[in-house]
Amino acid sequence: MKTILLCLFTVVASYAQTPKSGSLADVSFMEGRWLGTFNGGPIEAAWIAPVGDNLTGFMRMMKDNKVTMYEMLIFEQTEQGPVVLVKHFKPGLIGQEEKDKSDRYRFISAKKDQALFEKEDGSIQIIYQKRGNQLVIQRGQPKDGSWAFADLFVFNKVK
Numbered sequence: 001m002k003t004i005l006l007c008l009f010t011v012v013a014s015y016a017q018t019p020k021s022g023s024l025a026d027v028s029f030m031e032g033r034w035l036g037t038f039n040g041g042p043i044e045a046a047w048i049a050p051v052g053d054n055l056t057g058f059m060r061m062m063k064d065n066k067v068t069m070y071e072m073l074i075f076e077q078t079e080q081g082p083v084v085l086v087k088h089f090k091p092g093l094i095g096q097e098e099k100d101k102s103d104r105y106r107f108i109s110a111k112k113d114q115a116l117f118e119k120e121d122g123s124i125q126i127i128y129q130k131r132g133n134q135l136v137i138q139r140g141q142p143k144d145g146s147w148a149f150a151d152l153f154v155f156n157k158v159k
Contacts, residue, residue: 022081024050026110029130030057034155039063045135045155053077059153067091081107084117084126125149133157 030047037043041063048056055075061068070089075082084105088096097103105117105126113130125140125147134156140149 021079022107022110022115024053024055024075024077024082026107026115027055027075027082027128029113030055030128030135032135033158034135035158036153036155038153039068041068043153043155045153047073050075055082082115082117083107 028050031049032047034045035042036045038061041061043059043061045059046057053076057073057075059069059071059073061071068091070093072087072089074085076085084103086103086105090096104120105124106120108116108118108125110116115128116125117128118125123141127136127138127140127149129136129138134154136151136155137153138149139152140147142148
């Protein structure tokens with residue numbers, strides 16, 4: 001009987017320590033076209049619905065009617081949950097990261113219309129959140145032993 005209880009306790013303890021694995025369904029609320037402002041100019045974002053193992057999106061930042069930056073965001077499904085791959089481009093499609101590199105963010109958790117990711121080096125956390133008719137991207141940084149978040153981008157849904 002002790003052996004059975006010990007095995008059961010081990011299985012339950014192991015399950016409790018297993019990190020939550022998410023899916024692309026946790027970020028599907030991002031689908032659509034969104035408009036906002038950033039640094040004195042318009043910013044536009046679009047995400048297409050998840051298909052297979054990915055959800056693909058982009059952002060275009062403008063100022064004085066000229067592009068200042070493009071950003072590609074790819075959410076890829078892995079066994080550990082979605083991973084966000086981000087690449088930035090200057091006008092002329094000049095990459096800011098090295099050719100074979102991208103910023104990588106791992107899935108932390110999700111709830112209805114919200115997903116939390118952390119940069120692989122642990123320096124930044126990003127929350128993607130739908131608030132009514134808005135899509136908000138928050139950036140979190142460590143502060144006094146916890147995470148402090150601030151809205152980075154606030155988009156309104158384009159009809």
